[in-house]
Amino acid sequence: MPAGRCPEDLTPAIDAMCKVAKDVARLIALGGIESKLAEAVGDNFGGDQQKALDVIADDAFAEALQGTGVRWYASEEQDVVVEIDTDGTLGLAIDPLDGSSNIDCNVSIGTIWGISPAAESGEETFLVAGKNLRAAGYFIYGPQTALVVTFGDGVMEFILDPRDGLFKLVNERMMIREDSVEFAINASNYRHWPKPVRAYVDDCIAGTEGPRERNFNMRWVASLVAETHRIISRGGIFLYPGDDRKGYEQGRLRMIYECAPIAMLVEQAGGRATNGLDRILDRSVTELHARTPFVFGTADKVDRVAAYHDLPEQEVSALFGSRGLFRV
Ligand SMILES: O=P(O)(O)OC[C@H]1O[C@](O)(COP(=O)(O)O)[C@@H](O)[C@@H]1O
Numbered sequence: 001m002p003a004g005r006c007p008e009d010l011t012p013a014i015d016a017m018c019k020v021a022k023d024v025a026r027l028i029a030l031g032g033i034e035s036k037l038a039e040a041v042g043d044n045f046g047g048d049q050q051k052a053l054d055v056i057a058d059d060a061f062a063e064a065l066q067g068t069g070v071r072w073y074a075s076e077e078q079d080v081v082v083e084i085d086t087d088g089t090l091g092l093a094i095d096p097l098d099g100s101s102n103i104d105c106n107v108s109i110g111t112i113w114g115i116s117p118a119a120e121s122g123e124e125t126f127l128v129a130g131k132n133l134r135a136a137g138y139f140i141y142g143p144q145t146a147l148v149v150t151f152g153d154g155v156m157e158f159i160l161d162p163r164d165g166l167f168k169l170v171n172e173r174m175m176i177r178e179d180s181v182e183f184a185i186n187a188s189n190y191r192h193w194p195k196p197v198r199a200y201v202d203d204c205i206a207g208t209e210g211p212r213e214r215n216f217n218m219r220w221v222a223s224l225v226a227e228t229h230r231i232i233s234r235g236g237i238f239l240y241p242g243d244d245r246k247g248y249e250q251g252r253l254r255m256i257y258e259c260a261p262i263a264m265l266v267e268q269a270g271g272r273a274t275n276g277l278d279r280i281l282d283r284s285v286t287e288l289h290a291r292t293p294f295v296f297g298t299a300d301k302v303d304r305v306a307a308y309h310d311l312p313e314q315e316v317s318a319l320f321g322s323r324g325l326f327r328v
C-alpha cells in the first residue's frame, strides 16, 4: 500500500495480508489444474462444511500475520480466538474465504477482515460493538483481484496489477450511488422470511404497478464480498434477514468477521448497514461466531426496510398489500 495511506501501526498487517491475497488469487487461478480447492475437508465451528481453500487461506493469513502487531486472531475457520503475538496491540477478525459455495464454479470469492485495538483477552477484543473497528476491508478474487479498504476516512479501492504484482490505487473515495434499482436477496427463502421483509420484496417485484412505482432488478451471487463490491460500485440493497428455518433465526452471516467490517465500509462509502432495524456498528454479540440479520446498501433503501418493520400488521400482510401508508 502506498505510504501515507495507512496508519503506521497497521501497515505491517495490511502488507502481510496483501501478500497472502496475491498468493490466494494465484492459487484460485490455478484451481482445477494444480489442486482441488473446493474439496470438502471437514466442518467449522459454525457448522458449515470447510472446503480445502477455506483452510489453506486461513492457515496462510494466520502465519503471515505473525510479527505484524496482531495479538488476537479471530477467524471463521477457528473454533476460538488464537493469540498470535503476545506483544501485539491489534485484534484481527477474518473470514479467510468468503463465498465458499462458489469456489468450484469460477465465480468471485473473497476475504473479509476488520482490525480493532487488542484488549487483554480475545473476548474483550471482539465481543464489542463494531464501531470500535480501526480499519476494515476485503479482497475480492474475481476477473480482477482488488482490495477495498477503509481506515475510517472514506473507502479506497486498489486493483492488483498482475504485471508487477502491486496493488494500484484506482479509486480514492468510493461512494455508493443512490439511483440503483437493484436488490439482492436469496429469494428461495421467501416463505421463511419475516413479514416486513416479504412486504419490502413484494413491493420491489410489483414494479411500476406497486407502491414503489418503478421497476427493480435482482442479483444474487451468494458471495457477500461480490455482493458488497457491486453495491459499493453502483448502489442497491442487500438483505439476509433472520428467518424461520432452524439455525437461521439470526440469518446466516456472522457479525464479527463478516457484517461488522462490511458495515464499516458501507457507512464510509455513504451507505447504511443495519440488522433490519438497528445500526450494525452499534451492536455487539456474545459469541465469536454469532450471526446477525444483515441489511445494507443505499441509505434510503435501508431506511425503507426499517420503516416496513414499523408498519402495522395489516399493512405487511399478504392480503393488504397496497401499503396505503406509504402512498399517502
Ligand atoms: O447460500 P446462501 O444461504 O444464499 O448464503 C450465501 C451467503 O453465505 C456466504 O457464502 C457465507 O460465507 P462463507 O462462504 O464464508 O461461509 C456469504 O458469502 C453469502 O452471502
Ligand SMILES: [Mg+2]
Pocket (backbone or CB within 6 Å): 095, 097, 098, 099, 224, 258
Ligand atoms: Mg463469508
Ligand SMILES: [Mg+2]
Pocket (backbone or CB within 6 Å): 054, 076, 095, 096, 097, 098, 099, 100
Ligand atoms: Mg468463509
